[in-house]
Amino acid sequence: MTAQTTPASGPPEPPAYIPATVESKWRERWAARGTNVASIEGSDRPFYALMMFPYPSAEGLHVGNLFAFTGNDIFARFQRLQGRQVFEPIGFDAFGIHSENYALKVGTHPMELIPRNVANFTRQLTAAGFMVDWTRTVDTTHPSYYRWTQWVFLQLFKRGLAYRKKAAVNWCPSCMTVLANEQVEGGACERCGTQVEQRALEQWFFHITDYAARLLGNLDSLDWSNTTKTAQRTWIGRSEGAEIRFRILNPLEDAGSAAVHVSTQITPGTRELPVFTTRPDTIFGATYLVLAPEHPLLDDIVSEEQRSAVVAYRVQASKQDLITRKSVREKTGVFTGAYAVNPATGEMIPVWTADYVLMDYGTGAIMAVPGHDERDFEFAQAFGLPVERVVAGPGQKAKTPLTEAYTETEGATLVNSEKFNGYSIDEGKKAITAWLEEQHAAKAVTNYRLHDWCISRQRYWGPPIPIIHCDACGAVPVPDADLPVILPNIPDFKPDDSGVSPLARHEEWYRVPCPACGKPARRETDVSDTFLDSGWYFLRYPSVRAADADAAPFNAEITKRWLPVDSYIGGNEHAVLHLLYSRFLTMVLHDAGHLAFEEPFTKFRAHGLIIRDGAKMSKSKGNVVIPDVYINEWGADTFRTYLMFLGPFEEGGDFRDAGISGVRRFLDRIWASVQAASATGAPHEEVMRKLHATIRKVGEDIPRLQYNTAIAAMMEYVNVLRRGERTPHRAEVEPLVQLVSPFAPHVAEELWEMLGHTTGIFDSGWPAFDAALAAGDTMTIAVQVNGKTRGSVVVPQSADEPAVVAAAKADAAVAKFFPASPRKVIYVPGRILNVVG
RNA sequence: GCCGGGGUGGCGAAACUGGUUAGACGCGAGGGACUUAAAAUCCCUUGGGCGAAAGCCCAUCUGGGUUCGACUCCCAGCCCCGGCACCA
Known part of the structure; x- marks a missing residue:
């Protein structure tokens, strides 16, 4: 503390609140004391407070990041004040196409760029005061x-969950490179504007679809934001239906046949086409089949x-x-010349x-039921194909013409479906599937919209x-002992024009002997998806300093104690990909015997999005808010609290930025109150009552992430504390400093020290709250007459209904409306009295 | 189109499972104190209408409904935001 120079005459000026100094x-103090270093080894009540690690862009952290991190930090600090040993880690998700694109743009190698960005992020994160x-x-x-990301890949490979297949990628014929979906704008390359095409490349996939049922089923028992769970359910997209096999007529045998009815028997050797449908009940209305253009059977038929x-x-x-391909457009198609039999x-x-x-859903073929x-x-x-009605809604008949597809199922029945006429949709689905199953023409199946995870990237930075x-x-597989496969500089x-992965241009790198037979062989030159990097990072954090950190991705003992993650806070933009992939990898590692749990995040909460002028912040819009200026001007404590008060x-x-001054004033007032606090005499009863109500409110709001109302409650308390320019008592301000500490950690520490404490505030515990004290010995009951509030009465806590009614009658404001003979009296204890006349 | 989340003062927002005269808290605005003045600080007022006042009436997107009582529940509709979307 630096004492102000004081004029000889007056009393010494209390130190002013200068955020930068504090x-x-x-x-420095936290760093020197190791305040924020988690006791990973010696912890009996561990709490793992995880936030989504950032991608260290060249622009640095924006307020959106800071908003999210602050929310997590408050929750983490609160847990610590509750006596938990908290681990709040951070890291950098620095591989990937964003970093690479930026490096390409500025013409600097990513290996040079990333450390600079990381240093800048570290500076900003430190300045914000995160624990x-x-x-x-x-x-x-x-x-x-x-090295361990590669190990994770090999775990999947060894379990048969990594495989290679040809798959389409977006290809820019001008840039001669693969583009991610987000690099395609309206069908054109975002860089050169050339029309993008599809190109089929051999790529690595993870068999996440094997886990679809489990990924979906487990959601029910997770304590996650509902929006996130819903997004995952939609993404996984379970649908029940049937796979129905259609016999394809042999063009030679059946050529020229005028017969409309042919054998429905599927005999060995006949060509057949399986289709997936969720509406097997409508099979009588299937008037044609459609194959995806990529369907392998197309050539044959x-x-x-x-x-x-x-x-x-x-x-x-x-x-x-790929985007245009899957968007709704005018229907196009071509007749194959082949016919099939409706079974x-x-x-x-x-x-x-x-x-x-679409080739990549179901069997890549459908039975079309245009009705x-x-x-x-x-x-x-569009093509003049027949439309048959096989479902009739309420009020419709079998012959009611169809002017559009009738897709309702509620109250509808089957028609024109022979012996299934009159069945409800649900009955029809079951009965028709069973009937076709008897003829070996169908089986009930469950399909998922989820696709296998393509992890190949024909890029460098991964x-x-x-x-x-x-x-x-x-x-x-590269033998474990040879890991990591270093990304060469x-x-x-x-x-470039060669059109292959950059690593494929480096023979000196990819030419290696086969680890199995020793003959000349070739390294895979694709790198893996960034989502693989971020799919397991939470497993690594607690173990990075473990004795066996170089021998294992995560230490068994530590992992047992610290995982799964107690609380994960992040953006809903990662609701599906990152969170789903993390769950999948965790399940696989669980099945492989490396983890005891199969769900990585016990609790997940999605934070809101900070927007600017009604739009998402983005560089192109030029509405990105950089936190540094605000932190410099107002202090990190004010800025953090302000973001949470928004x-x-x-x-x-x-x-x-309107409103930030109010939060600063709030901290100023706390500062001033602590300076002025007196230890003599007794604390004011009324103030203490408010204090305890505030302790309860803040303690309830923080775990629910209702930070804005917690701050409002503290402001309310400060107003009471200072009402009439009274001198606050030490006992009235000391707990307040603890309450505000998760929000404004630096100033809280400073004030805590000023109050004479020699140990840190975050190890001081959370102030106890006295329910009886908070309640006081009277209560205020609102009084309504005929549902209209006419006043309120103050009665002792012990008052029962007759006592409240008596008090209400005695109240002047109420009495003039009070009915002589009430028909009904409703009394909600402690809240309201309603008299109906 | 489907699935989420919303719609409350000039603005950001409160309101526990239907129950303390809707709008806490903060911003902004108006007035006042202190000051030679300003800043800072402190105090008061601030949803709308009528009224001298007491007070009355109207107000939580719109229209219906349930209830002693509805921002909260139900039905119908409008608008905004986010996600998914030719997934058979």
């Missing part, structure tokens, strides 16, 4: 980390007359980026190919996939 003092354990951080681009048209259509379909009606129906059917599916209806209209391709042995990390944490809101 904050730098406590930053971060800086001795345990993670940088996904460091070989000591990605297409007739000679139609072949050139089908091939042309397929080429045209591939000349579309229910025995009728011959045409087989088409159209791009509204009861909007898309099929549209297609049938961990090399630890596989060696050998002509003799196939894909051979190559100057030409830019994608609105409900889980809702976010529009950032404005």
Whole structure:
């Protein structure tokens, strides 16, 4: 503390509140004392407070990041004040396409860029006063980390969950490179504007679809934000239905056949086409089939007359980026010349190919029921295909014509469906599936919308996939002892005309002997997806300083004690990908015997989004708010508290700087009150009552992340504390300093020290709250007459209904409305009295 | 289109499971004190209408409903934000 120079005459001036001084003092003090270093080994009540680690962009942290981190920090500090040993780590998700694109743009190598960005982030995070354990951080681009990312890949590979297949990527023919979906704008490359195409490349996939049922089922028991769970459920997209097999007629045998009814028997050797449908009940209305243009059976079934048209259509379909391909457009398609047999009606129906059917869902083929599916209806209209009604809604008949697809199921019954006429939709689904099953033409199946996770990136800035391709042995995993496969520092990390991964241009790097047979072989030159880096980082944090940190991704003992994560706070933009992948990897590692739990995050809360002028902050809009200026001007404590006072944490809101002065005044008043506090005499009864009500309110609000109302409650208390410019008592202010400490940690420490404490405030515990004291010995009951509030009465806590009624009659304001003979009296104890006359 | 979340003063927002005269807390605005003056600080007022006042009436997106009592529950509709979306 620096004493102000005081004029000889007056009393000594109390020290002024200068945030910069206080904050730098406590930053140093915390670092020197190791205040924020978690006692990972010796903890009996551990609490793991995780926040989503940032991608260290060149622009630095923006207020959105700070808002999220502050919310987590308050929760973490509160847990610590509750006596938990808290671990609040931070790290850097620095691999990936964002970093690489930025590096390309400024022409600096990412290996040079990232450390600079990380240093800047560290400076900002420190300035914000987070209770971060800086001795345990993670940088996904460091070989000591990605060695284990590669290990995770190999765990999946060894369990048969990593496989290679050809898959479409967005391809810019001008830049000769692969583009992520977000780099495609309206079908064109965001950089050069060239029309983007699809290109099929051999890529690595993780078999997450194997886990779809578990990923979905476990959601019910997780304490997560509802919005996040809903998003995951939608993403996984379970649907029940049937896989129905249609016999494809042999064009030679059946050529020229005029017969409409043909054998429905599927005999060995006949070609058949399985389709997935959620509406097996409508099979009698299936008037044609559609195959995705990429369907492998297309070549086999297409007739000679139609072949050139089908091939042309397929080429045209591939000349579309993945986004446009899947967006709703005018229906297009081509007849294949082939026919199939509807197993229910025995009728011959045409087989088409159209791009509204997607290869990567179900079986890549559908039975079209234009009468009861909007898309099929549209297609049938466009190409003059027959539309049959097989479902009748209330008031409709079997012959009521269809002017649009009738898709309602409520109260509807089957029609034109032979023996199933009159069945409800649900009955029809069951009965028809069973009937087709008897004929071996169908089986009940559950399908998921979730796709396998493509982890290949034909890029530079990521961990090399630890596989060696050998002509003799196939894909051979890099032996654990040879990990990490170091990402080489190559100057030409830019994608170029060769059209392959940058690493594929470095023969000296990829030419290696096969680990299995020793013959010349070739490293995988794709790197892995950033979501793999971030899919397991929470497992690494507690163990980064473990004795076996170089021998294992996570220490068994430590992991047992600290995981799963007690509380995870992050943005809902990661509701599906990051959170789903993390859950999946955890499940796999659990199944492999590495983890005792299968869900990584016991509790997850999605914070709201901070927007600016009604729009998401983005560089292109130029509305990004940089926190540094605010921290410099107002102090980190004020800025943190202000961000939390903006609105409900889980809702976010529009950032404005109007109002920040109010929060600063609030801290100023606390400061002044502590300076002025007197230890003599007794604390004021009324003030103490308010204090205890405030302790309760703040203690209830923080765990619910209702920070804005917690701050309001403290402000209210400060108003009471200072009312009439009274001198506060020490006992009235000391607990307040503890209450405010999660929000404004630096100034709270400073005041705590001024109050004579020699140990840190965050180890001081949470003030106890006295319910009886908070309640006082009287209560105020609102009095209504005929539902209109007419006044209120103050009665002793012990007052019962007759006593309250008596008091109400005696009250002048109420008495004039009081009915002579009440018909009904409703008394809600402690709250309200309503007299109906 | 489907699934979430919302709609309350000039503004950000409160209101426990329907129950203390809706709008706490803060910003902004108006007035006052202190000051030569300003800043800072402190005090008062601040949803709308009528009224000299006491007071009365109207107000939580709109329209219905349930209830002694509705921002809160139900039905119908409008608008905003977020996610998903040719997934059969």
